[in-house]
Amino acid sequence: MLIGIDVGGTFTDGVLYHEGSILNTVKKPTVARKLQESIIAVLEELLRGVKEKEISRVVLSTTLVTNLLAAGQEEKTALLLIPGPGLNLRRMNFFPSAYFLKGAIDFRGRITEPLDREEIVEIAGQIKAAGFRTAAVVGKFSCRNSSHERQAAEILQERIPDLRVVKGFQVSGQLNFLRRAVTAYYTAATMDKWKGFATDITSALRKRGLVCPIDILKADGGTMPLEASLSHPCETVFSGPAASVMGAFALTRDNRTSVVVDIGGTTSDLALILQGQPLHASKGAILGGRYSSIRSFAVRSIALGGDSAIRWTGKDIELGPDRLGPAACFGGPAATPTDAVNYLEGGILGSLSSSEEALGKVSRQAGMAVKELAESVVAMVTGRLAAEIKEMFKAWEQEPAYRIWEIINKQKVKADRIVGIGAAAGAFVPALAGRLNCESFVHAYSPVANALGAAVARPTVSLLLHVDTENGTYHLDREGLAGEVSYHFRLEDAKKLALQQLQRIAGLRGIGQYADRYEFFREEQFNIIRGWTTCGKLFDIGIQIAPGVIDEFKGVQA
């Protein structure tokens, strides 16, 4: 039996899944200051009448790190940058409290300017005096050569033995110094609190008699063992939308193109599954208002939901962005889009007379019939959603390509269906699908698809390998593993090396059974030429276990 728990901003959802059936679902309000309690409360209900031994996996999707960052509760962290030539970050106020170090590495991983030991020793003194307990050290091109980051961190720790230091190469191997700096900074700043949460929840679950693996859902839709998350807390941000997308993915499971529409109380999240593959954001998740190197789904949030308040401005009808309470048909104080649907559909959702009464107040002000108002509101909601969906497809089509075949072969992709997720989805998705001229898909378990998505998401691992045969070196992101290669290394050798490393890491994480589901998402080969002769090759290999569902998942009976 599998358990998935998604801690959302308003509700915490849980499901208990076993062999094609959802045995139990739970929905409870989230208590923001006591996430552990919310999780345990949901877990208690799910476990009612079930033997703890039978639970083979628990997956948590939690907003803890997102909340910490939103509330500015991250730990005070010293950021040390080794920027080398380029943007003048000192003057750009990129991070107000950053320290800048001498030293530079170029795109081939060559040191073009040495570190200055004295300078680092002096900065260590300042950091100590300022009382920092954590620090992040990030150098430009550290993904090609991490020696400067390592040396600087070593000097800091010599001087301040209990300083926790996160190095840039540990958080991302992708080219993007700014995003790597943002990620390393917030990793260092949230590590301690995340560790506290992880320890608490582990002991609570163990105390409750659960002996199974505990996994965490990441922003990219994959899971990782709770243990592995200790050094990568930021990968847990935006796991809520990831849970919804994985839920939609699990409920549909085919190669068609879907728009996932998660309609909440005051916001709606939109995401794309293109020909069976959830679409990731091209720029990475936003942390503290800046792009990071955390891979996340491309999710578009709009301030419009099933509970948005309907008002007459004197000229037009206005929807939200605020919520006065639940829909009138569920006992709320004012008319909402949910009431509009409920009225038009003859009370399928809740009290017809409450909806009619609430809508009537607004329609009298507007001088229109209740039916006319309700129809306008539904048209407005579906119109806004449809426009945003079109924008999402357009944005995807316009994402930069760097090869001729990418431009020639980028076909126009059109939505086959709209997949509704969340409690209010059933009310709007059919009308939206009609408007976009595609199928509507609302599953009986759509309201808890997020928790289901968490329960059945499989682990993901992604690796980047950079090989430079002229220098005779390779560099692997994650752990900053580096080594030597011969001049005669070929593309096939590089791919083999990347695969071996993927298998090794999967083994270490106890997810070896998924190691054969790898795919190469990047295979680049370039000649290094001096004058008119080739003097080496560069390879960039990307290999991953992509987001998907675990083997135990056999679909869900409606």
Added chain:
Amino acid sequence: MKKKSEKTGLVFFPAFDWAISPTHPEREERLLYTRDQLFEEGIMDLPQIVQYQPRLAELKDIARVHFCVPDIEAQAGEAHRIAAGGALVLADAFMTGKIKNGFALIRPPGHHAMRVVHGNRGFCNINNEPVMVEYLRQKYGLQRIAIVDTDVHHGDGTQDIYWHDPDVLFISFHQDGRTLYPGSGFADETGGPLAQGTTLNVPLPPGTTDEGILFVLDNLVLPVLEEFQPEIVVNSAGQDNHYTDPLANMSFSARGYARLNEKLAPDIAVLEGGYSVETALPYVNMGIIMAMAGIDYSNLYEPDYKEEYSKENPARLKQLAETVQRLNYVFSRRQELVAAARKKADSFFRKSRYISYDTDQIHEQQTETLINCPDCPGYLLIESEAVGARQGDAKIFCVSIPLRSCRRCRREALDLYAKTRRQPYEPYHYLYLQDRPADVYLQYDYITKKERAY
């Protein structure tokens, strides 16, 4: 029409799957290290920058500029059409106010491609800037345009295309043609008889530095632009003036390029040459983007850069001052020069010349006839014969009617095309018509007797 935007548009199209040959300087990884530098810097994440995806230029976009033998498809492959399309995307974004300026970081380059294209010249088949300029004229009705070519090689293709066009100011500074390909671009090349003074060439002595080039900019380019008042300024942004370029001998630095772009403030810059792929391009491209986007570039430098690289020696400065003075004089008297030429000549001007294609080993013989008209810049007739081309030897005849042609000239030119087409024997392989006022482009094949319209 134009709203203010604060953004700099960027098309980055490295064409990682296109090369002339595996070890040719114009090969796949030319922009690889530039990509690494731009991506690692994260400059595309800054709010000042907006990235665009290039599109495939239409065949018609190319027909506005070139007479391609045997046809456009043979000369403009997908890579060329995407490179030109990258410039068009930025042109649209600029004209609709979505960006304040833009840089098309594209390859393959184009500034050695002339009006008639039998093959590849100087790594170029299709000239991206003129394709964009003619598009801007047709779609947005622009009239006065300036192209400043800062590549180390003379932009002889662009010069050829606008040689007779008084509405397009073409300024090129480049290493002296006596010491570098293509061996042209001397100070006395100042435009056709009816467009004198709107082509300006500054040959730079080998070794010219930041200071020397900025001197030319300050004392010739900027004042001439101020006087000409173009509606749009295009920069053919070659990067082979750099002190590490393997194909040339100049001493320009990344910061010098940034300064040049800051001062010139082009509306759209289009990448041309630059073959120091590791030691120059990553830094120069970064510098150009920073300058265009108004980003502080004071921390940008090549790892081996030293301040003294930028200083100019007095002898070179003196030589440059003389050239600059002479060209300013020609430019200031351009209307008188054109009037005198018009008066002195008969009904037409004729010029014959030989053109060599270094990359493709083609020899072309060309005769150009410009009709001398009192009311317009005159229409142009080109007879061209090439040997050694991949597609076999070819003889062609072209009729080109300028956008600002008078009605009489256009009538005459259309009649001439029709008459030549009807000839019973086969005087040429192909006959071309470029009717810019109607935006209609025709190609007639004497063997198949088929006419194709773009």
